[in-house]
């Protein structure tokens with residue numbers, strides 16, 4: 001039998017960057033136990049090569065002037081932290097990066113060294129690698145906060161494997177739970193020289209985006225594309241093609257991007273999820289008639305690809 005052995009090169013990004021590599025995406029090995037032994041993750045947060053992404057209430061600490069600093073030392077906090085709450089995110093440039101959620105008092109003590117930012121704003125100032133660590137910190141911290149009790153026996157759970165999982169504290173149960181992602185599709189629907197965009201009521205004035213929605217149980221992601229576009233706009237689609245994906249840490253989605261071709265063109269807002277939807281030409285988009293989604297989003301990448309005639 002052939003057994004896979006861990007690669008000697010232990011700090012890698014598992015994919016090449018392409019023009020379909022989006023902010024927040026990336027993969028730094030941190031899960032396999034052999035890897036963990038090799039880099040000797042300790043429970044001592046004061047180790048020289050330990051760095052922290054500090055978060056508070058969904059916001060991420062950073063100093064952005066003049067240089068962007070996202071990874072801090074625990075000594076910057078000037079207070080002891082609970083090593084049981086450190087979440088290992090991966091190795092980066094020979095440092096071990098952890099996430100740590102601060103309480104309000106602790107967060108105030110860091111006002112001199114940085115500001116807590118919403119990730120949507122901060123990510124624009126980060127490298128793609130840093131944005132990945134920030135996204136992973138946000139997703140895992142949110143997941144730990146919301147999984148304090150066992151779903152099988154209701155006992156308390158505790159952090160396990162340096163924060164990669166949680167485990168039930170009841171020794172008759174010991175159920176292990178893994179971080180959960182919510183897959184969602186996002187699709188650019190084309191109809192000859194027009195594309196289909198919609199807007200939700202609570203979005204900024206005049207902002208439109210591609211059609212999106214969560215994958216439901218027992219659906220293929222292609223099924224979701226067909227259902228979501230029909231439910232939201234009454235448009236039937238075919239020729240569905242996968243484009244790329246983007247982690248979306250608000251709080252824990254994975255956006256799966258597609259293009260599709262419209263098989264009908266009469267719009268009707270079937271489920272009222274959208275306030276408005278319409279067909280837009282490239283000229284409409286260039287004219288500033290509507291606001292497009294933020295540059296860091298996969299939605300904007302899908303739209304830009306269509307504007308540049310890539311599909």
Ligand SMILES: [Zn+2]
Nearest residue numbers: 150153168173
């Ligand atoms: Zn349990």
